[in-house]
Every structure is written in structure tokens, then in C-alpha cells.
Amino acid sequence: xxxxxxxxxxxxxxxxxxxxxxxxxxxxxxxxxxxxxxxxxxxxxxxxxxxxxxxxxxxxxxxxxxxxxxxxxxxxxxxxxxxxxxxxxxxxxxxxxxxxxxxxxxxxxxxxxxxxxxxxxxxxxxxxxxxxxxxxxxxxxxxxxxxxxxxxxxxxxxxxxxxxxxxxxxxxxxxxxxxxxxxxxxxxxxxxxxxxxxxxxxxxxxxxxxxxxxxxxxxxxxxxxxxxxxxxxxxxxxxxxxxxxxxx
Ligand code: PEP
Numbered sequence: 001x002x003x004x005x006x007x008x009x010x011x012x013x014x015x016x017x018x019x020x021x022x023x024x025x026x027x028x029x030x031x032x033x034x035x036x037x038x039x040x041x042x043x044x045x046x047x048x049x050x051x052x053x054x055x056x057x058x059x060x061x062x063x064x065x066x067x068x069x070x071x072x073x074x075x076x077x078x079x080x081x082x083x084x085x086x087x088x089x090x091x092x093x094x095x096x097x098x099x100x101x102x103x104x105x106x107x108x109x110x111x112x113x114x115x116x117x118x119x120x121x122x123x124x125x126x127x128x129x130x131x132x133x134x135x136x137x138x139x140x141x142x143x144x145x146x147x148x149x150x151x152x153x154x155x156x157x158x159x160x161x162x163x164x165x166x167x168x169x170x171x172x173x174x175x176x177x178x179x180x181x182x183x184x185x186x187x188x189x190x191x192x193x194x195x196x197x198x199x200x201x202x203x204x205x206x207x208x209x210x211x212x213x214x215x216x217x218x219x220x221x222x223x224x225x226x227x228x229x230x231x232x233x234x235x236x237x238x239x240x241x242x243x244x245x246x247x248x
Contacts, residue, residue: 002205002206002228003035003036003206004222005208005228005229006035006230007037007091008039008232008242009232009236010039011042011096011233013237016044019042020049020052022239023049026242030058030246033057033246033247035229035247036057036059037058037059038058038059038060038088039053039059039236040060040062040089042063046082046087050086050087054086060087061087061088061089062077062082062091063090063091064077064091065079065114065115065120067079067113079120083118087120088120089120089123090111091125092122093105093126095168096171099168105145105149109148109149109151109152112124112150113156116157119160121162123163124150125163125164125166126142126145126163126164126189127142127166128141128142128168129169130168142165142185142189146163146192146196147196150197154197158201161205162208163205163207163208164231165208165209166209166211167185167211171210172212173212176213177211179221179224180224186209186224190207206229207226207228208227209227209230209231212234212235214245215244215245218248222248
């Protein structure tokens, strides 16, 4: 049985003080939930937020990292500095990083390998654009992203790997994929994982849906057979709304 995972991606929102206020509100609201709760603040907030959730059921993820351990890479975030402060997850290949910072599948692949090697659990994002969906290419695009981003990971420890299916046209737009469409692509992702990494990993891996998830649509999405949780952007910025999503 896969444990549901609800992760909040704050993107470039909240200062350290705002982040601390948020977590102090969220802690009591989600303390009895059955789902795994992850929040992904900006990199500058990670350390303070990680300290604030010590001994609670809230886990912390980064929104990005570089694939090298250390070195002359000005402005980048080292995976080792994340594990040192207790960060457990890292979002990789988010469509905003692909679109605005030109991250390729190859870049994402290096980061996935680096994260798995150091013991960070990647939340690997894949998803198609509206044009790709309209021209019937959604499955091909997902197939390409999955195979290129997960190249060469067969021999690594994969227990922590999480995939997030995020159709780009549904992110921050208020448009959600229908629960049937989301489940169909997520089932397809599970089939790809099974072919590449074997049935037991496919059965256990958690695959999330992301794209305009809110407290009003989470329940129907979570009822679908293959959807194991959600990556939530805008609606994760309000502690009460986010707690309602967690407790759907
Ligand atoms: C996201 O940023 O991953 C996301 C799904 O955003 P939103 O929920 O705002 O669509």
C-alpha cells in the first residue's frame, strides 16, 4: 500500500519570517494526518524551516539543487548542504526550471543521480504542454522525459524516488486535468517504470499529480487508482487551505 504524499511547492514565495509563521500554523493542523506532508520553501528558508519542524510529521524538500557536490559553481545549491540541514526531498525538473532556466532532460538526469547517491529523495517532474497534448503527443513526451531523466539509475537505491506528473497547461492556470486523464498518464508512467526498473519498484513508487490542486478538487483526484498524492503550488501558500488538502 503506497502512503499518500502531499507536497507544497512554495516557488519564490515567503520570506523567512513568513515561512516560520506558516509552519507554526500548519504543525497543529496536520499533526494527525495519515498522509506524508512535505513543504518545499525557497532555499534561503530551508534551514530555519527544517529546524522549526523538528519532531513533527512535516518533512522538508528543496526546490532545486546542482548535481556536483561542491566547487566553483557560483550561485548553485550543493546536495551535501541540503542533507546536512535535514532536507529529505528535492524537486527536480520542475517545468518552471525547464522553461525559465533552460534545464534539459540531461541536466535533470545528472541531478536525479546525484540526489539518489547522496540520499535525497527526488520528486521528478514531467509533463506536456498544451500544444503537445492537443497534437496527441502527450504520451511520447512523457516517455522521452522519463527515459532521459532516469537514464542510468538502475543500480542505485530507488526507494525514495517520487515522480510528479504535472501537465504544464494546468500549472498555476486554475485548469486541472480531469481525474481520468491524470490517472491515465500516471498509470502509463507506472508502466514505463515497470518496464525499466521492474514490477516491484513500479508497484511501490509514488506518482503524484500536480496542476491547480486545491481543497475543492483533491478528493476526487485521490480516489483514482494510480494517483498517490499531489504536488501543490499556489494552494500550498495558505496554511489552512494546504492543511485541508492534506486532510482531504
Ligand atoms: C507546481 O508548481 O508544481 C504546481 C502544481 O503549481 P499550481 O498548484 O499552482 O498549479
